[in-house]
Amino acid sequence: MAGTKREACSNSTASRTYAKALRLADVRRPDHSVELSFALLTEAAEAGNAKALDALGSYYEYGIGTPVDLRKAFECYRRASGYGLPGAIYNLGVCYFEGTGTRKSNARAFDLCWLFT
Helix, strand or coil, X not given: XXXXXXXXXXXXXXXXXXXXXXXXXXXXXXXXXXXXXXXXXXXHHHCCCXXXXXXXXXXXXXXXXXXXXXXXXXXXXXXXXXXXXXXXXXXHHHHHHHCXXXXXXHHHHHHHHHCCC
């Protein structure tokens, strides 16, 4: 029971960290900072937040707050898709289809897209 409670606290903390990262990424906010947003997303992703992992993949893919690293983008999408997050599964499929951060594989892309039909 204690492990479950600790895990729930960790997930709750990761969720709050993820939400703060999204707020900081909003260019309309006076405290806008993509670098800090990236750091917070990394923290939430390391705590196992799937949405943070998926968002971090986008940051790596498009160079938001960090240099472009397509391999890391692919790995973030792959890990987030393991949680069953539909957006991450889609992003992983696109990576396979376009060869982003991995070897191009239309078969794997199709298999992932098949999950949505």
